Amino acid sequence: MKKTTFLLILLCLFSIQHVSAQQPYSIRMADSFMSWYKDSIAVKPGRPAGWDYEQGLMHQALEKVFYRTAEPKYFEYIRKDMDRYVQKDGSIRTYKYDEFNIDNIPTGKALLMLYQQTQPDKEKYKLAADQLWKQLENQPRTKEKGYWHKKRYPNQMWLDGLFMAEPFSAEYSKIFNKPEHFDDIANQFALIEKYAVDEKTGLIYHAYDESKEMPWADKKTGRSPHFWSRAIGWYAMALVDVLDYFPENHPERANLIKYLQRLAPVLVKYQDPKSGTWFQMTALSTRKGNYLEASASCMFVYSLAKGVRMGYLKPEFLAAAQKGYAGILKEFVEVEKDGTISLNKTVSVGGLGGTPYRDGSYEYYLSEPIRKNDLKGVGPFIFASVEMEIAAEKKAVKSKNIGLDYYFNREFRKDLNGKTEQFHYTWEDKMHSGFWLLGKMFRDFGSKTLALREAPTKANLAGLDAYIIVDPDTKKETEKPNFVEPKDIAVISEWVKNGGTLVMMANDTANCEIPHFNQLAKAFGIEFTNNSINMVEGVKFEQGRLNIPAGNPLFKTTQTVYIKELVTLSVKAPAVPVLKKGNDIIIATANYGKGRVFVVGDPWLYNEYLDGRRIGPSFQNYAAARDIIRWILK
Numbered sequence: 001m002k003k004t005t006f007l008l009i010l011l012c013l014f015s016i017q018h019v020s021a022q023q024p025y026s027i028r029m030a031d032s033f034m035s036w037y038k039d040s041i042a043v044k045p046g047r048p049a050g051w052d053y054e055q056g057l058m059h060q061a062l063e064k065v066f067y068r069t070a071e072p073k074y075f076e077y078i079r080k081d082m083d084r085y086v087q088k089d090g091s092i093r094t095y096k097y098d099e100f101n102i103d104n105i106p107t108g109k110a111l112l113m114l115y116q117q118t119q120p121d122k123e124k125y126k127l128a129a130d131q132l133w134k135q136l137e138n139q140p141r142t143k144e145k146g147y148w149h150k151k152r153y154p155n156q157m158w159l160d161g162l163f164m165a166e167p168f169s170a171e172y173s174k175i176f177n178k179p180e181h182f183d184d185i186a187n188q189f190a191l192i193e194k195y196a197v198d199e200k201t202g203l204i205y206h207a208y209d210e211s212k213e214m215p216w217a218d219k220k221t222g223r224s225p226h227f228w229s230r231a232i233g234w235y236a237m238a239l240v241d242v243l244d245y246f247p248e249n250h251p252e253r254a255n256l257i258k259y260l261q262r263l264a265p266v267l268v269k270y271q272d273p274k275s276g277t278w279f280q281m282t283a284l285s286t287r288k289g290n291y292l293e294a295s296a297s298c299m300f301v302y303s304l305a306k307g308v309r310m311g312y313l314k315p316e317f318l319a320a321a322q323k324g325y326a327g328i329l330k331e332f333v334e335v336e337k338d339g340t341i342s343l344n345k346t347v348s349v350g351g352l353g354g355t356p357y358r359d360g361s362y363e364y365y366l367s368e369p370i371r372k373n374d375l376k377g378v379g380p381f382i383f384a385s386v387e388m389e390i391a392a393e394k395k396a397v398k399s400k401n402i403g404l405d406y407y408f409n410r411e412f413r414k415d416l417n418g419k420t421e422q423f424h425y426t427w428e429d430k431m432h433s434g435f436w437l438l439g440k441m442f443r444d445f446g447s448k449t450l451a452l453r454e455a456p457t458k459a460n461l462a463g464l465d466a467y468i469i470v471d472p473d474t475k476k477e478t479e480k481p482n483f484v485e486p487k488d489i490a491v492i493s494e495w496v497k498n499g500g501t502l503v504m505m506a507n508d509t510a511n512c513e514i515p516h517f518n519q520l521a522k523a524f525g526i527e528f529t530n531n532s533i534n535m536v537e538g539v540k541f542e543q544g545r546l547n548i549p550a551g552n553p554l555f556k557t558t559q560t561v562y563i564k565e566l567v568t569l570s571v572k573a574p575a576v577p578v579l580k581k582g583n584d585i586i587i588a589t590a591n592y593g594k595g596r597v598f599v600v601g602d603p604w605l606y607n608e609y610l611d612g613r614r615i616g617p618s619f620q621n622y623a624a625a626r627d628i629i630r631w632i633l634k
Helices: 003-020 024-037 054-069 072-083 108-115 123-138 162-175 181-195 229-240 253-269 295-307 317-330 361-365 377-392 436-446 487-496 514-524 621-633
Strands: 155-156 207-209 332-334 341-343 399-406 411-414 420-423 447-450 466-470 501-505 526-533 546-549 560-561 566-571 576-581 586-593 595-600
Touching: 024 054, 024 361, 054 072, 054 377, 054 436, 072 108, 072 361, 072 501, 108 123, 108 181, 123 162, 155 162, 155 560, 162 181, 181 229, 181 253, 181 317, 207 377, 229 253, 229 377, 253 295, 253 317, 295 377, 317 332, 317 377, 332 361, 332 621, 341 377, 377 436, 399 436, 411 447, 436 447, 436 621, 487 501, 487 514, 487 586, 487 595, 501 514, 501 621, 514 526, 560 621, 566 576, 595 621
Parallel strands: 399 447, 399 466, 466 501, 501 595
Antiparallel strands: 155 207, 332 341, 411 420, 526 566, 546 560, 566 586, 576 586, 586 595
């Protein structure tokens, strides 16, 4: 590794560690943004706020910060902004369907996020998302079924459009069971790879015109004249984000990953070796007038870092992302007198055709204004910051396989499509009843979350480092419950003895099958009592408060948590209490052979009491979950 690169990486890590003593950059920029736009997001100077892709980009950025902090203010900002546009019947104020503008689609990601949450009157978000889906179904297309960028730009595919349409399209397809549409999504990327990728450099031209009739289009290839970094950034982000929803068994998934793997070394090749960032015109760093540009640099850092985290790219690409992020902090980030931060040097726009006409020349791209705090840079800066903060945390722990029981806890409901699904303390359940956020936290630390749908056996536990069993069912909850039997206890005990980490979460005695579950706990010196405490009346959340004394060996960053209606514990060797309320034992752990056991009398880490939306800011359940995850992963 070159000395300059090594020093830049050290600077990046120092910057992250230094700011973490205050606040991470993702939070600082999100808070700065909300201070600029207290009421609504006006993205075009001198014009009122309207439905716009920059608004949608910022919603996605705030959503990332919300899931990293469990601070409800970010969620509420998104919800309130959406409610300015989405009417009860699902109509969207200022949105014009008949323009067939692909830029109108990405704001729909917030609609899908809101619809999957537990909250009243959320059906309007689904109806609004349906309108955007209808636009995609009827969007004008090229002869090979590629989306026109806009109705007024016939026969043209722009790189920007892949980010605008496909992450929403993929998530909508997954939620609402449209598996056939993933072929269409894959085709959009395949067409860009076929027609817009330069054979010599591996870079991607901003757009191509299938008809080859536009003045800016090459008469042989239909391609626009230049490589514009932000356009390539949109494409890279689209790839890593679409893969979040693309089915694991889809035959085209491997090709999407290959596209990213093809692009990543090209991005590194054109990274400025001195600053670590990227130029406005990607391949023309030495040409007069070219400059280092913020938005594309943030997009590339995000795409490379997320690609590594998700296993699509080799780990060495993280060094390029870290170098880029260090450069972003040095070249573009400015601390204001009021304590907010700003992002400089984002080009305002880049397009082709239109009025006045944009010819795609080098001179055109250099003529567009450079702006401070342009949202097309601010949003990707938050994206990149979140990934860098995740990468820094992952260094402290070892990635592991985390299994969640779906066998002793088996409750069912109708899903969003009216079909039967398992829910309640499952990884997939995003509503208040689920463990989705806890699972995301594990995955952010680099671990893999798995579901055990069968009874535990030596074979299916062999691949797990941790096994979580939550709230086994009574007959009140499930018609044919599976109880913890002696054979299960023998298998689990042997697995723990050989080095596994077992997490047991019960519930109050009225809502959990305690007798059989207790036999498993007793194997490790722990017993659920018949005593339930912290009974909470309605929203009197203070009744569920538990204070954690300083120096707690497990909860190293947490002072107070909310756990309601929990069953207390009694312990004997080898178990020890970890958290008590008076004389009542709330949490206990035990070392057993080479393994460990964690036991608590409530499933308190589900979304409702983890995401901060229901209980007040004085409770630190999210921080407590992070402490527990670190304990499990260490």
